[in-house]
Amino acid sequence: EVVLTQSPGTLSLSPGERATLSCRASESVRSSYLAWYQQKPGQAPRLLIYATSSRATGIPDRFSGSGSGADFTLTISRLEPEDFAVYYCQQHDYPSFTFGPGTKVDIK
Amino acid sequence: HVQLQQSGPGLVKPSQTLSLTCALSGDSVSSNSGAWNWIRQSPSRGLEWLGRTYLRSTWYHDYALSVKSRITINADTSKNQFSLQLNSVTPEDTAVYYCARDTWARFDYWGQGALVTVSS
Numbered sequence: 001e002v003v004l005t006q007s008p009g010t011l012s013l014s015p016g017e018r019a020t021l022s023c024r025a026s027e028s029v030r031s032s033y034l035a036w037y038q039q040k041p042g043q044a045p046r047l048l049i050y051a052t053s054s055r056a057t058g059i060p061d062r063f064s065g066s067g068s069g070a071d072f073t074l075t076i077s078r079l080e081p082e083d084f085a086v087y088y089c090q091q092h093d094y095p096s097f098t099f100g101p102g103t104k105v106d107i108k
Numbered sequence: 109h110v111q112l113q114q115s116g117p118g119l120v121k122p123s124q125t126l127s128l129t130c131a132l133s134g135d136s137v138s139s140n141s142g143a144w145n146w147i148r149q150s151p152s153r154g155l156e157w158l159g160r161t162y163l164r165s166t167w168y169h170d171y172a173l174s175v176k177s178r179i180t181i182n183a184d185t186s187k188n189q190f191s192l193q194l195n196s197v198t199p200e201d202t203a204v205y206y207c208a209r210d211t212w213a214r215f216d217y218w219g220q221g222a223l224v225t226v227s228s
Contacts, residue, residue, distance in 0.1 A: 001173070032212070032213075033212075033213045033214075035213070035214040035215070037215070043221075044206055044208075044218035044219065044220065044221050045155070045206075045215070045218060046218075047214055047215060047216050050212070050214040050216075051212075051214075056214075056216065088155060090155075090214075090215070092213035094170075095170035095171075096157065096170075096172060096173075097145075097157035097210075097213070098157065099154060099155035099156070099157070100154075101154050102154065102155075
């Protein structure tokens with residue numbers, strides 16, 4: 001099973017700042033099967049990015065994804081107040097899916 | 109617009125069976141492009157994928173190794189819904205359970221989530 005590790009565990013930033021979140025896999029992941037989610041308290045996760053760098057429907061362009069192999073990155077170019085949340089990466093290696101432990105982006 | 113609506117008991121006794129249902133609107137459980145998943149989330153285990161079912165000329169089922177001996181996921185085409193059964197539950201199965209659609213390995217629509225507590 002592919003294990004995903006996310007860093008940092010918590011990122012404390014101010015609105016308007018840039019956030020860079022890392023996701024590292026225990027082995028190489030198909031880039032078409034790497035996704036990112038945002039979760040706010042009491043809500044289900046929401047798909048942000050799929051296939052490493054494609055934004056899901058309705059996701060603003062301040063969110064971007066990149067990476068390949070075993071190293072992937074989610075970047076939020078300028079944090080808006082509604083972006084403070086927990087972010088998870090997820091991969092698919094048939095037949096299994098795994099999620100990372102999450103990075104919490106909180107207000108500094 | 110795709111919507112997934114979960115239902116089921118919030119309290120299950122140890123050793124019994126956890127049963128949840130996810131009703132679909134805006135898509136068909138018989139779709140040849142979607143797959144129908146159950147995912148749970150707990151403080152100790154994080155987000156954990158449990159399994160899925162999907163139709164590609166025949167029905168397929170994929171299950172996580174951690175629960176493979178205890179889980180069944182089925183689709184009911186007449187009601188356009190799918191279900192989760194998890195047998196022999198213990199307090200470690202206490203979690204928020206989500207149903208979700210995956211297309212091309214990404215979970216694009218989720219149910220609202222349901223806390224299931226395993227306790228006597």
